[in-house]
Amino acid sequence: EAQVTQNPRYLITVTGKKLTVTCSQNMNHEYMSWYRQDPGLGLRQIYYSMNVEVTDKGDVPEGYKVSRKEKRNFPLILESPSPNQTSLYFCASSIRGSRSEQYFGPGTRLTVT
Amino acid sequence: ELKVEQNPLFLSMQEGKNYTIYCNYSTTSDRLYWYRQDPGKSLESLFVLLSNGAVKQEGRLMASLDTKARLSTLHITAAVHDLSATYFCAVAGTASKLTFGTGTRLQVTL
Numbered sequence: 001e002a003q004v005t006q007n008p009r010y011l012i013t014v015t016g017k018k019l020t021v022t023c024s025q026n027m028n029h030e031y032m033s034w035y036r037q038d039p040g041l042g043l044r045q046i047y048y049s050m051n052v053e054v055t056d057k058g059d060v061p062e063g064y065k066v067s068r069k070e071k072r073n074f075p076l077i078l079e080s081p082s083p084n085q086t087s088l089y090f091c092a093s094s095i096r097g098s099r100s101e102q103y104f105g106p107g108t109r110l111t112v113t
Numbered sequence: 114e115l116k117v118e119q120n121p122l123f124l125s126m127q128e129g130k131n132y133t134i135y136c137n138y139s140t141t142s143d144r145l146y147w148y149r150q151d152p153g154k155s156l157e158s159l160f161v162l163l164s165n166g167a168v169k170q171e172g173r174l175m176a177s178l179d180t181k182a183r184l185s186t187l188h189i190t191a192a193v194h195d196l197s198a199t200y201f202c203a204v205a206g207t208a209s210k211l212t213f214g215t216g217t218r219l220q221v222t223l
Binding site for chain 1: 117119122144146154155156157158161201203205206209210211212213214215216
């Protein structure tokens with residue numbers, strides 16, 4: 001089944017404790033992206049990747065890191081999480097970036113205390 | 114910087130009624146998407162609109178795109194409770210960035 005998976009689905013952590021949210025897709029898509037969703041703000045793009053070893057900032061990259069060492073995986077790293085990063089995070093992939101529809105993962109709900 | 118505005122933000126409508134959700138965007142784009150999100154769930158693709166004048170229909174939903182006016186509409190015909198969800202438009206910008214609207218929460222009541 002074609003899908004985007006994320007882990008963990010739920011995470012409660014404390015300020016400053018490094019964490020990684022994994023994202024994997026099995027559709028051989030070149031483009032992958034991370035979004036955060038906050039009430040009243042819609043989805044905002046954090047980082048995206050056009051291909052292996054090619055990443056670029058979205059609209060809200062501060063406090064986040066990403067890497068793309070393999071085509072199927074695109075982890076999101078929070079080196080020192082803060083409470084303002086409490087949010088619902090979605091990973092997505094597509095064949096041709098914003099030129100084709102995105103396939104979204106199930107979401108990761110992160111709470112930073 | 115591309116900005117995308119949706120309105121209304123919240124829409125309560127009775128079953129059987131018609132209504133339209135609007136999506137305005139600030140810079141030129143020829144590609145717009147509509148997504149649906151159920152509470153606690155991920156986003157599901159509804160429509161991909163690829164050119165000026167594009168119209169797509171699926172069941173009681175119809176989406177259109179006017180690139181000259183920088184406007185897309187999502188029209189709901191004879192609403193039913195199952196359409197209750199949050200609807201997002203998303204506009205393709207430069208450099209493979211995708212900008213989402215703030216979403217319209219639709220509540221269909223009996």
